[in-house]
Amino acid sequence: MVPFNLENGEKKRGVLFGGSGLIGGTIVNYFKTKKPGLVDIRAPSSKKVSLRDCRDIREYLLTVRPDFIINTAIANIDAGSQLTFEVNYLGAINIARAAATLKVPYIFFSSAATLPPGTNLEEADQLPVTARQSNYAKSKLMAEQTLRYMAENSGLDYTVLRLAVVYGSHDHKIQGFHRLLFSIADKSMPFMFTKKGVIHSYSSSRKLPYLIHHMLNNRQEYGGNTYHFVDRDPIELARMILTIKSQLGLSRPKELYVPYTVARAGKNGAKGILRMLTSIGLKTTLPPELMFLGAFYRTQTLSCQRLAASSFIDPFPEETVFSRLPEMISYYLTRWSHQNLISTFDVKPGCDDSIGNSFKLNPQALLDSIHRDGTAPFQDLEDCSLDCLPPKS
Ligand SMILES: NC(=O)c1ccc[n+]([C@@H]2O[C@H](COP(=O)([O-])OP(=O)(O)OC[C@H]3O[C@@H](n4cnc5c(N)ncnc54)[C@H](OP(=O)(O)O)[C@@H]3O)[C@@H](O)[C@H]2O)c1
Incomplete structure (x- = not known):
């Protein structure tokens, strides 16, 4: 039998769950823009195929008959136990059952939450499943174990x-x-919620699709295994916070390190206040990341040795979170300013801003100009007969 390879034979079809998310969106975008024509990648939304529904999964996959499946879908990080179990575990396993039926490769995303604190942790250093773990960690651990089984x-x-x-x-x-x-840009982090010397590993979403592509083409090498996908060098959290602060030109957070016990007491106090506000009808929540507050005070670094020893070659070996920081700051500040999420920064007007300003200050003139110049039928489509339009789907 010819080994599976995206570049061999007929165009391959892939299904990706979680395509609207950070990781899934980046993978879909890679295949659409960097490798156009290579793969027909389908990414049904959770409305079309909910991972909570086994029948949805079965019917969709058995109808589409993909050549490979990628699962990046997760319930919200702070979702309750039922929802987390259904989406993160049962959904992942039902997809695996369909993948086994169709005999196609299945790439599943997991997390460092399945590992203990420590340095240079290897793939085998998985935590045992216990009742006290977060729903998220528990669901990922269980999914990893069932996939192995x-x-x-x-x-x-x-x-x-x-x-x-x-x-x-x-x-x-x-x-x-x-x-x-966001917290630093929004000036909502007054002090350092970490302690000196705490380091973590980082994963680049931009490099990830190159690995997926390579792994799909080399199933003999990568099948049946778990890999850590992290940058080679871990980073101290305090250094990361201070670098972001300096690149944003801000004076906060002050370099005062809040001890964990104080930070935890503050979090519990804030929770109490929010409960009171909720009881008078003001619904508001803490950022879900605060459930991982302890991780800001604990070192956890993952070994990338297994992947480094494989045939995968890092497409951007010099790229790190620090080298991407200026680009990410520019992207997110623009986005958050446009969404009115932060007002701390004056985002420089881009080429579209004249329209934005007209919309804000002189909507009638904008409307008149669009009626004058921008509502005629599309000339190029008129020139082509209706027969040459793609069929209605
Ligand atoms: N981002 C990180 O820092 C990080 C760190 C470690 C590991 N990971 C892992 O990487 C993977 C991707 O994470 P991400 O950050 O890209 O997640 P994300 O941005 O939160 O996206 C989650 C995706 O899951 C989909 N989803 C939610 N409920 C669903 C349901 N019932 N049925 C089908 N789809 C559903 C959402 O689709 P809709 O919008 O259509 O609901 C969305 O596309 C996850 O496995 C995560 O554990 C991420």
Whole structure:
């Protein structure tokens, strides 16, 4: 049999769950823009195919009959146990069952939450599943274990990719690293909520699709295994915060380190106030990342040795979270300013801003000019007969 390869034979079809998210969106974008024509990648939204519904998954996958499946979908990080179990675990496993039926590779995303604190942690250093873990960590650990079991017992061809703190553009939910960036830019972090010397690993969302592409083309090498996907050098959290602060030209957070016990007491106090506000009808919540407050005070770094020893070659070896920081700051500040999420920064007018200003200050003139110049039928489509338009789907 010819080994599976995206470049061989007929155009391959892939299904990706979680395409509207940070990681899934980056992978879909890679195949659409960097490798156009290579793969027909389908990314159904959760409305079309909910991972909570086994029938949805089965019907969709057995109808589409993909050549590979990628699962980047997760319930909100602070979702309750039922929802987390259904989406993160049962959904992941039902996809695996379909992948085993179709005999196609399955790439599953997991997280450093499955590992203990410590340095240079290897893939085998997985935590045992316990009741006290967060719903998120528990669901990922259980999914990893069941996938391994299915590989041994049902011939499933899978790869688990464990990510650490992910950085990159297009995080529409503002989570993880981007929440940290947001808190500093929004001046809502007065002091350092960490302690000196705490270091973490970082994962680049931009490099990830290159790895997926390579892994799909080399199933013999990567099938049935788990890999850490992290930058080579871990980073001290305090250094990261101070670098962001300096690049934003801000005076906060002050370089005063808040001890964990004080930070935890503050978090619990804030929770109490929010409960009171909720009881009088003012619904507001703490950022979900605060459930990981302890991680700001604990070192956790992942070994990238297993992946480095494989045949994958880093497409941007010099790129780190620091080298991407200016670009990410510019992207997110513009985005958050446009969304009225922060007002701390004056984002320089871009080429579209004249329209934005007209919309804000003189909407009638804008409307008149559009009626004059911008409502005629599309000339190029008129020239072509209706027959040459794509069929209605
Ligand atoms: N981002 C990080 O810092 C980080 C760190 C470590 C590991 N990871 C892992 O990387 C993977 C991707 O994370 P991400 O940050 O890209 O997530 P994300 O931005 O929160 O996106 C989550 C995706 O899951 C989909 N989803 C939610 N509920 C669903 C349901 N019931 N059925 C189908 N789809 C559903 C959402 O689709 P809709 O919008 O259509 O609901 C969305 O596309 C996850 O496995 C995560 O554990 C991420």
